[in-house]
């Protein structure tokens with residue numbers, strides 16, 4: 524049977540679909556650097572609630588969105 528941690532290991536960034544790096548109670552995208560928090564064992568994968576990487580103040584500024592790789596019309 525798969526544990527919650529196994530499932531978390533399968534998650535990808537909702538923006539670029541790139542792997543995430545687990546760091547304590549957060550998951551960081553290895554590509555765009557967005558940080559998703561894990562609350563009570565449940566990752567919050569909503570990009571609107573994620574912590575954007577340094578230098579990005581909006582989702583449109585994320586590396587994967589700015590480059591045109593990912594479409595985001597929020």
Ligand SMILES: [Zn+2]
Pocket residue numbers: 536537538539540541552553554555556557587
């Ligand atoms: Zn990403």
